[in-house]
Amino acid sequence: MADKYEQVLELAKRRGFLWNSFELYGGTAGFFDYGPLGAMLKRRVENIWRDIFVINEGYYEIEAPTIGIEDIFIASGHVGGFSDPLTECQKCHEDFRADHLVKDIIENPDTLSSEELTDIIGKNNVRCPECGGKLGNVYEFNLMFKTAIGPGGKRIGYLRPETAQGMFVDFPRLVKFYRDHLPFGATQIGKAYRNEISPRQGVIRLREFTQAEAEIFIDPRDKTHPKFKEVADLAMNLYSQNGQVSGETTKMSLGDAVKNGIIAHEFLAYCLAMTYQFLVRVGVSPEKLRFRQHMKDEMAHYAADCWDAEILSDRFGWVEVVGIADRTDFDLKAHAKQSEKELSVYVSYDTPRKVQKFVVKPDMGVLGPMFKGKAGKVANALKALRPEELSGDVIEVTVDGEKIKIDKKSVKFETVTEEIHGENIIPHVIEPSFGIDRITYSLLEHSYFEEETKEKADDEEEENEGKRIVLRLPPEVAPVQAAVLPLLSRDELRKPGNEIVGKLRKAGILVAFDDSGTIGRRYRRNDEIGTPYSITVDYRTLEDDTVTIRDRDTMKQVRAPVSDIEKNVYDLIYRGKSFDDAGKGI
RNA sequence: GCACCGAUGGUCUAGUGGCUAUGACUUUAGCCUUCCAAGCUAAUAACUCGGGUUCAAAUCCCGAUCGGUGCACCA
DSSP states (O other), rough: OOOHHHHHHHHHHHHHHHTTTTGGGGGOOHHHHHHHHHHHHHHHHHHHHHHIIIIIIIIIIIOOOOOOEEHHHHTTTTTHHHHHEEEEEETTTOOOHHHHTTTTTTTOOOGHHHHHHHHHHHHTTTOOTTTOOBBOOOOOEEEEOOOSSGGGGEEEEEESSOOOHHHHHHHHHHHHHHTTTSSEEEEEEEEEEEEOOSTTGGGGGSSSEEEEEEEEEEEOOOOOTTTTOOOOOOOOEEOOOOHHHOOOOOOOOEHHHTTSSSSSOOOHHHHHHHHHHHHHHHHHHGGGGGEOOOOTSSTTOOOSEEEEEEEEEETTTEEEEEEEOOOOOHHHHHHEEEEEHOOOEEEEEEEEEEEEEEEEEEEEHHHHHGGGGGHHHHHHHHHTOOEEEGGEEEEEEEEEEEEEEGGGEEEEEEEEEEEEEEEEEOOOOEEEEHHHHHHHHHHHHHHHHEEEEEOOOOOOOEEEEEEEEEEETTTOOOOSOEEESSSSHHHHHHHHHHHHHHHHHHTTOOEEEEEEEEEEEEHHHHHHOOOHHHHHHHHHHHHHHHEEEEEETOOEEEEEEEETHHHHHHHHHHSSSGGGGGGOOO
C-alpha cells in the first residue's frame, strides 16, 4: 500500500503542484519546480505570512540579493562553520568526520585546518573505524554554493544559505527607517541555497528552497510583548526540554508556559503564537503540530532559547518547519566586528540619570611646555588615575616605562554630576524562520483525504464502492478558488456560465470554467485540486437567475442568485461566511 | 559519498532476446446526458540516458542519472 507521501506526490505531479526539476534532462536531486497550481498555492501561503508579519505586526519586508559577498559569511560563521572536514577510507570508501576521529588525541580538533587534521591522522596512525583501512586526505565540504563576482574570479561570492543575513547587514539603514526606536523588525521571503551532500525526502530537503524570515530587534532589558495578553490563553502542544527527557508533550497555554519559565519570555512566546496561527490558517492540522524546545546542548551557545515548530508527516515523522530563536546580540556583534562599524541603537532613558563622575583636569598650560611631544601621553595617564592616586603632593605616572613626577598644582580634579539621557545598546534578535516548501508540502499532506463513496448503480441494488480524493485546503490558500460548471455542455448554459466567470474574475477570484464530460467527473476533478466551491449553471438558471454552489468538503449544495454571486463567493473564501448562509439549502 | 533494490504513455501496469510493445484509467474531439468520476465512437501518448554483447536488446552486461531503503551527512 502506497504511503501518504507517495499518494500526495503522485497527485501533486499529476495535477501540476510539484514537479521534479529538469525532468526533461533526467532530473537532479534536491530541486523541485512548482507547477501552475503549486506556484499559486505557495504564493497564497506566502501572502498569508505577509498578512501576519508585515501587515499586522508591521515588520516591513525587504529584498536583498541571493548572492552575498565573502565578508557577510565570514561574519555569520558560514565560511568557517558551515562546512565539515571529511576524510574518506581508501578501502571501504566510507566518509568520516575527521575532527570526530581525532578528538581523543587533540583538545580542540574543530579549530584545526584540513592539513593539520591530515597530519595528525597520519602521525597517530588513525585508521578507518569501520574496516581499519587507510584514511585519505582531509577535505572541507562547505555547504554553501560558491561563485565568482565579476570577471577574473577574484571576488568570491556565495549563494546565501539563509535570508537572515540580509536583514542584519541592512541594520544601520533599518534603524534609521524605524526612526531609532526599538523594537522593530524586518522580514524577507526568498530563496536560500545549501549544497546538501545527499538530499533525500523529496521536497523536505532541497538544495534551493524558500525561507520566510523575520528578524525582530528588541531591547535586551525588556522582552515583554505589548500584545501578549491577546495570545496568553492560546494553548498548544509544547515539547519542552523536560518534556523530551520524560517523552511527554504537554498542551499548555502560552501564559502558563511563560509564567512557569518553560518559554524564556513573552516575546518569544508571542512568536510561537504567530507561528501557530499562521500554520493552522494555511491548513496544517493543529493536532499534528507541536513546538519542540532545543535541548541545551543542541542550542547555539549564544541563544537564549529556541523552539522549533514541528509537523507530523506520515512518512517522515516530526519534521521541523519553523525555528524560533532568541539569538541575543550574536549576529549584530559578529557583523560589527567584521565590518568595524558600530551596530547599536541609542535608547533614551525615561528620566535622565544623574551620574557621579570623577574628572581629572591636567593643566596643559604647564604640562605642555614641560613635556612637549610627550604631553598628550602624560595627560592621558593622569586622566586614568583614581582619586587616591592623586592625593599626594607629588603625583607619579608611568609613561612609556618612564616614571614621571608631577607637582599636584599642575593637576586639578573634581567629582562632577553629569546627566545622562540614554545609551547605545546592541539589540537582541528574535528570529522566527520558516521553511515555506516544507510547510507547503505539509499542508498538502494534511489536506489530502481519500473517501470511500457509496454509489448506487442506476438500476441495480448493489452498491459500488468508489474513491473520492479531496484536498481539504482552506479556501484562502486553494489555488483555484471557484469552478463554474454548466450542467450540460450546451450553449444556452455555457453563456450564463461565462458571464459568471467574468464577474468572479473582476472580484479577484481565480476561477476555472469546465464543461467537459459529465458533471460528476468535473466535481471530482475539482475536489482533487482543492477547489472549495463549484458553481453549477442549470436550466433553472435561465428561469430565475439562480445557480447552485457546491461545497467541496460536504458535497452539499445551496441555491443562490447570480446577481451578487461574486460578493457571495468572496465572502465565503475570505470573510469566513458560513456555507449555509450562502443560499437556500437544496 | 557507500551498499542494496527499482525505473515501460500523464497514472497504474503486461511483456524475461525475435512481428506494428499489452491493457486499464486519465486526457482530447464528437455523440449522449437535467447534479457527484463507470454509456458510445474516435484520437493522442511510453521502453530514463550512454556504451557493450548479439543477426536481433524494453529484456543480458557495464556505467551514469533519478527514485526508494539503510549507513554517513544535514536540521
